[in-house]
Amino acid sequence: QVQLVESGGGLVQPGGSLRLSCAASRSIFSTTQMGWYRQAPGKQRELVAAITSGGTPNYVDGVLGRFTISRDNAKNTVYLQMNSLKPEDTAVYYCQAIEGGRIYWGQGTLVTVSS
Secondary structure (H helix, E strand, O other): OOOEEEEEEEEEOOOOOOOEEEEEEEOOOOOOOEEEEEEOOOOOOEEEEEOOOOOEEEOOOHHHOEEEEEEEEHHHEEEEEOOOHHHOOOOOEEEEEEEEOOOEEEEEEEEEEEO
């Protein structure tokens, strides 16, 4: 089992930045992939960015160049740096871990982009 706890969400103005953190309850060194998903009101949960155990990132087109995913295995933490935020980025952001074929989710953190 892996417990994931997200933090760093909040209210930010358009064009602003936030950094989300996802702290795992134990080592994430063996996870196949760590990822960030988001779910806006009335919409399905969607992948935002993911990073493999080797550190290779992958982004959806809408955040490419604005968001950066990274992982610190020593701290058992994955980050999502979000820059140039837009109102359409407003959503609950969830951390996901895939390990040994099992999928784990955090409880989510709310990001609101509004003036």
